[in-house]
Amino acid sequence: GQQLNQSPQSMFIQEGEDVSMNCTSSSIFNTWLWYKQDPGEGPVLLIALYKAGELTSNGRLTAQFGITRKDSFLNISASIPSDVGIYFCAGQLGAGGTSYGKLTFGQGTILTVHP
Amino acid sequence: DTEVTQTPKHLVMGMTNKKSLKCEQHMGHRAMYWYKQKAKKPPELMFVYSYEKLSINESVPSRFSPECPNSSLLNLHLHALQPEDSALYLCASSQGRRRDNDEQFFGPGTRLTVL
Numbered sequence: 001g002q003q004l005n006q007s008p009q010s011m012f013i014q015e016g017e018d019v020s021m022n023c024t025s026s027s028i029f030n031t032w033l034w035y036k037q038d039p040g041e042g043p044v045l046l047i048a049l050y051k052a053g054e055l056t057s058n059g060r061l062t063a064q065f066g067i068t069r070k071d072s073f074l075n076i077s078a079s080i081p082s083d084v085g086i087y088f089c090a091g092q093l094g095a096g097g098t099s100y101g102k103l104t105f106g107q108g109t110i111l112t113v114h115p
Numbered sequence: 116d117t118e119v120t121q122t123p124k125h126l127v128m129g130m131t132n133k134k135s136l137k138c139e140q141h142m143g144h145r146a147m148y149w150y151k152q153k154a155k156k157p158p159e160l161m162f163v164y165s166y167e168k169l170s171i172n173e174s175v176p177s178r179f180s181p182e183c184p185n186s187s188l189l190n191l192h193l194h195a196l197q198p199e200d201s202a203l204y205l206c207a208s209s210q211g212r213r214r215d216n217d218e219q220f221f222g223p224g225t226r227l228t229v230l
Binding site for chain 2: 044101102108
């Protein structure tokens with residue numbers, strides 16, 4: 001089945017530093033999603049990307065949908081302690097086909113921010 | 116109202132018990148999902164309901180029985196579970212229209228412990 005390679009697996013940074021993480025796939029996706037999950041809570045959608053090459057920002061977060069449709073990155077600028085959590089990328093196939101509705105998740109990036 | 120709610124927050128049950136997890140959304144979404152998540156791993160899809168009909172069952176054991184009484188509610192009935200079924204169970208919903216921008220929104224989850 002499809003797999004997403006998400007890296008890095010974990011990051012330990014100082015408050016104020018910028019963060020970058022990415023996901024790559026052997027298959028094409030029509031939608032890329034980035035979620036953040038706090039301990040004991042459900043994933044929260046941060047950014048959704050729908051078009052190859054699309055660059056989207058949400059506050060200090062910026063994400064891009066790769067031109068080949070097989071990759072995406074998420075940048076966090078000027079990190080703060082509340083950025084701590086697990087970040088998941090997820091790819092979604094297009095509107096047709098039997099796999100519609102399924103998300104393929106990356107393994108997650110665990111972010112720790114030291115004050 | 117832009118959230119997915121789940122009850123209970125925590126559940127402890129014995130292997131002979133019967134219990135149910137509940138999920139509710141009032142966003143007018145027509146697709147609802149059950150996921151299972153182990154610690155520090157990505158969510159794993161279990162079931163998808165589209166317009167109140169079961170559209171995807173990811174070969175889940177029959178001790179898990181989903182039910183969608185109406186477009187706002189999703190239940191997961193549990194019976195004769197095993198300790199390895201202990202996990203965070205997440206509900207999600209999406210608009211459900213067959214188009215590319217059909218992002219999923221997650222609830223806070225139910226932490227299930229099977230003794």
